[in-house]
Amino acid sequence: MTALNMGLAMTTPEMSLLLVDDDRPFVTRLARAMEARGYAVRTAESVADGLAAVESEPPAFAVIDMRLRDGNGLDVIARLKERRPDARGVILTGYGNIASAVSAVKMGAVDYLAKPADADEIHAALGASPGAKPDLPENPMSADRVRWEHIQRVYELCDRNVSETARRLQMHRRTLQRILAKRAPR
Numbered sequence: 001m002t003a004l005n006m007g008l009a010m011t012t013p014e015m016s017l018l019l020v021d022d023d024r025p026f027v028t029r030l031a032r033a034m035e036a037r038g039y040a041v042r043t044a045e046s047v048a049d050g051l052a053a054v055e056s057e058p059p060a061f062a063v064i065d066m067r068l069r070d071g072n073g074l075d076v077i078a079r080l081k082e083r084r085p086d087a088r089g090v091i092l093t094g095y096g097n098i099a100s101a102v103s104a105v106k107m108g109a110v111d112y113l114a115k116p117a118d119a120d121e122i123h124a125a126l127g128a129s130p131g132a133k134p135d136l137p138e139n140p141m142s143a144d145r146v147r148w149e150h151i152q153r154v155y156e157l158c159d160r161n162v163s164e165t166a167r168r169l170q171m172h173r174r175t176l177q178r179i180l181a182k183r184a185p186r
Contacts, residue, residue, distance in 0.1 A: 014060050015038050015039050015040055015060065015061070016039070016040045016042070016057070016059040016060050016061065017034055017039040017040065017041050017042070017059055017060070017061040017062065017063065017126075018041075018042050018043075018044065018050065018053050018054070018059040018061070018062040018063070018064075018080075019031055019034070019041060019042070019043045019044070019062075019063050019064075020043075020044045020045075020046075020047075020049070020050035020053075020062065020063070020064040020065060020068070020073060020076055021043075021045070021063075021064070021065040021068070021092065022045050022046065022065065022068050022069050023065070024045065026115075026116075027043050027045070030063070030119060030122070031043055033118075033119030034063075034119060034122070034123070037119065037123050039061065042057075042059065045068075046068055046069060046070045046071075047068050047070050047071035047072065047073065047075055047076055048070055048071075050064065050068075050073070050076035051075065051076055051079055054076060054079050054080045054083055054084075055079075055083070058080060058083040058084035058087060059080070059084075059087065060084070060086075060087055060088070061087065061088050061089070061126050062076070062077065062080055062087060062088075062089040062090070063089070063090050063092060063122055063126075064076050064077055064089060064090070064091055064092065064109075065091075065092050065093065065115075066091050066092065066093035066100060066104070067093065067094075073091060074091070074103060074104060074107050074109075077089045077091060077104065077107050077108050077109050078107045078108065080108070081107065081108035087108075088110045088126050089108060089109050089110060090109060090110060090111045090112070090113060090122060090125045090126060091104040091109045091111070091112045091113070092113050092114075092115055092117055092122075093112070093113075093114060093115060094114070094115040094153075100112075110125065110126070110128065111125035111126075111128070113125060142185060142186060144185035145184065145185045145186060148179070148184050148185055149184075151165075151169065151176070151179055151180070152184075154168055154169055155180065162176055162177060162180070
């Protein structure tokens with residue numbers, strides 16, 4: 001059993017981890033949690049910084065946000081796989097959809113997790129055996145929550161323009177306004 005699977009606090013070159021995310025509080029918490037699990041953590045807040053980190057010293061593991069201020073995190077995962085084919089990378093996103101998940105896996109990610117993912121989920125994804133099936137979530141999102149998340153994503157993509165969002169969702173504007181005024185379902 002490897003140190004990764006046993007959860008031992010060992011820091012070796014094989015436990016190097018690059019975190020690329022522009023959400024500083026999230027990265028700080030995740031870095032601390034992953035260091036406690038034995039990873040030697042480096043962080044980056046942009047695609048450019050992530051690519052520079054991969055060029056200087058390709059890590060064994062990477063956790064990369066899909067949408068960053070200066071581009072797409074998939075560029076970092078693709079470059080990581082070029083520089084270090086045995087690296088294991090996980091893509092995190094708050095805007096999950098099937099097309100982007102397929103793209104992430106084709107570019108070399110071993111898993112694709114929706115935010116907010118916790119350190120245990122990320123550690124499990126990084127250490128999973130190739131071809132292993134993921135466990136079923138203990139508390140999957142309800143259909144109402146999935147619908148609400150989709151509406152919120154489209155609303156943000158339309159720069160919070162209610163009329164444009166309603167048009168794209170083929171929904172009446174007033175109905176959309178009522179949905180947006182409510183709290184997120186559980």
